[in-house]
Amino acid sequence: MAGFSMRDDELKRLQTLHGYRLLDTPPEPEFDEIVLRAAERFKVPIALLSLVDTHRQWFKAKVGIDARETPRSVSFCAHAIEDSGVMVVSDATLDERFHANPLVTGDPGIRFYAGAPVIAEDGSKLGTICVIDREPRHEFDDCEKEELRKLSAELTQLLISRKGTPYGGG
Numbered sequence: 496m497a498g499f500s501m502r503d504d505e506l507k508r509l510q511t512l513h514g515y516r517l518l519d520t521p522p523e524p525e526f527d528e529i530v531l532r533a534a535e536r537f538k539v540p541i542a543l544l545s546l547v548d549t550h551r552q553w554f555k556a557k558v559g560i561d562a563r564e565t566p567r568s569v570s571f572c573a574h575a576i577e578d579s580g581v582m583v584v585s586d587a588t589l590d591e592r593f594h595a596n597p598l599v600t601g602d603p604g605i606r607f608y609a610g611a612p613v614i615a616e617d618g619s620k621l622g623t624i625c626v627i628d629r630e631p632r633h634e635f636d637d638c639e640k641e642e643l644r645k646l647s648a649e650l651t652q653l654l655i656s657r658k659g660t661p662y663g664g665g
Contacts, residue, residue, distance in 0.1 A: 508576075509549060511619035515654055517546060518553055525653055526556035530624065533646050534558040537626040537639070541603060544613070544650060545572040546622035555622075560603055569596050575610035576620035581640040584608040586631035607632040609639070611647040616655060624650055 512518070526544055534542035541559035545552045552570040554563055567573050574592065575582040587593040587605050598605050610625035624647050 507617075508619040508621070511615045511617055512546060512548065512621045515615070515621070517555055517654075518548060520555070522556065525657075526650070529646055529649055529653070530556040530558055533624055533626055533643070536642065537609070539607075539626040539628045541605075541627035543572075543625050543627070544622065545570070545610075545625060546613075547573050547576055547620075552622065559627075565598065569598050571596075571598070571605070571608045572610055572623040572625060575623045575625065576612050579612060579614070579620075581609060581611045581635075581643050582623075583635045583640070585633050585635070588631075603627070604629045606630055607635075609635050609643060611640075611643040613647050613650045613654070615651070621654075623647070 530542045530544050534540070539559075542557070543554050543560070544556040545554055547567060547570060549567070551564045551567050552572050554560070557563075571582075571584065571593065584590050584593060585607060587596065587599045587608060593599050593605075596605075605627050607628040607630065608625060610623035612620040613622050613624060614620055624643065626643070
């Protein structure tokens with residue numbers, strides 16, 4: 496579409512994200528359960544539902560990490576929402592985008608990352624469901640990518656179903 500810029504797309508994405516009224520809300524068992532299943536299925540110490548805001552990524556649900564948010568500037572998830580596929584980083588220490596990232600060089604010591612975008616009804620990518628390991632993984636096959644996409648679709652359906660609830664958009 497003529498005159499449509501990436502900035503317009505980002506503004507639309509942020510409006511959609513904020514419309515769900517999820518940021519800074521208390522934990523909810525339905526979200527926590529999906530993220531826990533991801534950690535167990537992929538046998539990783541860390542799994543997150545990360546929502547990518549203007550200057551931060553905020554964790555609606557999390558396993559294996561104490562932080563509630565990190566700066567967007569160091570967020571793997573901010574990269575993962577740039578396309579519709581599953582982003583896989585087999586070894587972050589060898590990846591040009593992330594090798595000097597403080598989440599790689601310091602705590603939590605990310606080596607492996609796989610993230611699938613969580614996509615709103617209007618097509619906006621709000622964040623990701625991601626699985627993280629402190630060890631590199633050189634295998635993450637198409638079946639595993641599909642399983643992560645299915646978890647992302649579950650989260651999308653959960654977001655849609657909760658519109659109009661006290662924390663949901665409406």
